[in-house]
Every structure is written in structure tokens, then in C-alpha cells.
Amino acid sequence: MKLTYHILGLLVLVISDASGHQAEDGSLPKNCQNIRENGFTEVGHYVVYNTINNTEEAIMIYCDEKDGMLQLMDKEDGTARRSAAINCKELQDQGMDHDVPNIIYPFPDHPEAPLLVLCDQTTQGGGWTVILRRDDSYDALTDFNRTFQEYAAGFGDVNYDFYIGNEVIHTLTDPSLNELWVTIGDTYTGETGYAHYQYFHVAARDDYDLPEPYMMGIGLYEGTIGNGMEYHNGQGFSTIDQDNDVWDADCAAEVGGGGGWWYRDCGPTCLTSPYGTGHFSWYPEDSYYTLSKAQMMVRPSSTCT
Numbered sequence: 001m002k003l004t005y006h007i008l009g010l011l012v013l014v015i016s017d018a019s020g021h022q023a024e025d026g027s028l029p030k031n032c033q034n035i036r037e038n039g040f041t042e043v044g045h046y047v048v049y050n051t052i053n054n055t056e057e058a059i060m061i062y063c064d065e066k067d068g069m070l071q072l073m074d075k076e077d078g079t080a081r082r083s084a085a086i087n088c089k090e091l092q093d094q095g096m097d098h099d100v101p102n103i104i105y106p107f108p109d110h111p112e113a114p115l116l117v118l119c120d121q122t123t124q125g126g127g128w129t130v131i132l133r134r135d136d137s138y139d140a141l142t143d144f145n146r147t148f149q150e151y152a153a154g155f156g157d158v159n160y161d162f163y164i165g166n167e168v169i170h171t172l173t174d175p176s177l178n179e180l181w182v183t184i185g186d187t188y189t190g191e192t193g194y195a196h197y198q199y200f201h202v203a204a205r206d207d208y209d210l211p212e213p214y215m216m217g218i219g220l221y222e223g224t225i226g227n228g229m230e231y232h233n234g235q236g237f238s239t240i241d242q243d244n245d246v247w248d249a250d251c252a253a254e255v256g257g258g259g260g261w262w263y264r265d266c267g268p269t270c271l272t273s274p275y276g277t278g279h280f281s282w283y284p285e286d287s288y289y290t291l292s293k294a295q296m297m298v299r300p301s302s303t304c305t
């Protein structure tokens with residue numbers, strides 16, 4: 001798929017350099033017009049360079065197709081501008097309603113710090129920021145056997161399987177009431193379904209009022225796969241190197257195959273365990289285990305009930 005190829009090219013570009021979008025004379029693109037002149041005509045995100053205080057600063061912009069030519073979505077004069085969106089809902093409100101990896105600025109203490117995220121702008125009206133994705137059909141699978149610090153920071157690739165990180169999940173779910181949407185796919189039955197929680201919150205790592213880091217609160221379930229998170233409600237986050245579960249031994253190491261989770265004793269559901277094991281499970285009624293796919297995503301609640 002052409003679009004996918006373009007996004008992959010972009011990700012390489014972000015971490016390496018801009019040679020892929022450079023003009024033949026070596027000049028760096030400054031706006032969507034330059035991007036188009038350089039032969040890139042796909043709608044999507046591009047890195048451009050603006051001269052700020054005599055240095056070229058790389059920033060990412062979104063080029064859309066309007067009147068037969070690419071131009072900036074958010075400004076008519078072709079000047080690149082940062083989107084100030086703190087989540088995928090705000091991106092959607094700004095008209096950036098594509099599911100492709102997007103840049104958000106979710107950290108209130110570091111408003112200039114960008115984060116590349118995956119959005120779902122279609123399910124139930126869209127506006128969802130994806131916080132976890134697993135899919136065993138990818139060629140290169142991400143290892144989810146990780147330390148507490150890695151689960152805090154996030155890991156993986158937004159184009160494949162990834163965990164966005166507990167710091168971001170806390171930041172996304174803290175300021176307002178947020179909802180959670182979970183989808184799973186079962187390896188053997190091929191069955192898929194969803195769980196929708198109108199309330200989902202992950203507390204801070206160090207909250208003096210709470211005994212455990214990243215304590216998770218969840219409620220108001222409806223869906224087709226059962227309430228697999230209920231047992232984990234009110235639990236802190238545990239990993240192979242930080243045991244906050246109530247079991248004598250260590251759930252992440254002994255039961256979860258190295259995946260970090262809001263284990264209790266240890267619990268029926270874990271969406272970070274290795275593929276191909278019965279621990280990668282959504283398990284409300286002994287029904288869904290050995291999953292092949294899972295996704296979790298959050299958005300600010302639109303309803304006050």
C-alpha cells in the first residue's frame with residue numbers, strides 16, 4: 001500500500017535525516033508546496049525545516065490535498081505550524097481525521113515534547129488515542145517482556161505492536177473523564193469483539209494518596225466479550241522487576257510471561273503476555289484465551305452520566 005510505504009519512509013526520516021524529501025538541488029523543504037515540488041504528492045505528515053534563530057529546526061506538518069494541490073491544513077500562507085493537540089480527539093476536532101500515525105503534545109509539563117501516536121478516528125465516532133496494540137500477523141513482533149521503566153516510557157512501533165507507556169496513559173486519562181475501548185481477536189476461533197468502559201483512569205507513578213504506582217480505575221462496562229478488566233480494578237502496575245501484585249510470587253515473571261499489567265492475584269486478563277500462550281488472555285468467563293490480537297484506546301468522555 002502506497003500510504004503505508006510513505007509513513008514508513010517518514011518514520012525513518014524522523015530519526016535519521018531529511019534526504020528522502022530533499023530537492024535535487026539539496027535545499028530542505030519549508031512547506032507543503034516544497035514537498036509537492038520535490039515529487040511527494042501523498043496526503044500525510046511530512047518533516048519540513050524552518051529557520052529559527054539561524055538554525056534549521058525540523059518540525060512535522062500535515063499536507064492535505066485541496067484544489068488539486070497540496071497545502072497546509074492549518075494555515076493558508078504555507079508556513080508550518082505545530083499542532084497543539086494533546087490527544088487524538090483534539091486532532092479530530094482540528095480536522096486531522098486520519099488514522100495514520102500523528103503527532104500529539106500530551107505532556108502538560110513539556111508542551112513542546114512531541115509524541116507519535118496512532119489514532120482511531122472511525123470507531124464509535126473516532127477521537128481515540130491507541131495506547132496498546134498487539135497483532136501476531138506482523139512480521140517483526142515486539143517483545144513485551146520489559147522492565148517497569150520501559151513500561152513507564154513506552155516501547156514498540158506505532159505501525160506495528162506497541163505500548164504507549166504508563167506516563168502517557170496517566171497524562172491522557174488524568175485531566176478529564178475518559179473512556180476505554182478494547183478489542184480482541186482469538187487465535188483459534190477467530191472470534192473478535194469489544195469491551196467499552198465509560199470510565200478509565202491511570203493514576204500517577206508517585207501519588208502520595210495511593211499505595212501503588214499507576215493504579216488503574218475502571219468501570220461502567222458494556223460490550224460483547226465480557227468484563228475482563230473488573231478483577232484488575234484498583235490495582236497498581238507490576239512488571240518483572242517491580243512486584244505490586246497481591247500474590248506471594250511475581251505475576252509478571254511467573255504467570256504473565258514477562259508482560260507488565262495491573263495484576264492482582266494474578267488475574268484473568270493480560271493483554272501484554274507473549275503471543276501463542278494462554279496467558280495472553282481476556283478471561284471473564286473462561287472464554288477468550290490465547291489471543292492473536294488486542295487493542296486498547298482512550299478518549300475523553302463526551303457524555304456526563
Ligand SMILES: *[C@@H]1O[C@H](CO)[C@@H](O)[C@H](O)[C@H]1NC(C)=O
Binds near residue numbers: 053
Ligand atoms: C538565539 O540564539 C542566541 C544565542 O545562541 C540565544 O541567546 C537566544 O536566546 C536565541 N533566541 C531564541 C528565540 O531562541
Ligand SMILES: *[C@@H]1O[C@H](CO)[C@@H](O)[C@H](O)[C@H]1NC(C)=O
Binds near residue numbers: 145146240253258
Ligand atoms: C524476561 O526477560 C528476562 C531478562 O530480561 C529473562 O530473565 C526472563 O526469563 C524473561 N521472561 C520470560 C517469561 O520470558
Ligand SMILES: [Ca+2]
Binds near residue numbers: 243246
Ligand atoms: Ca507478588
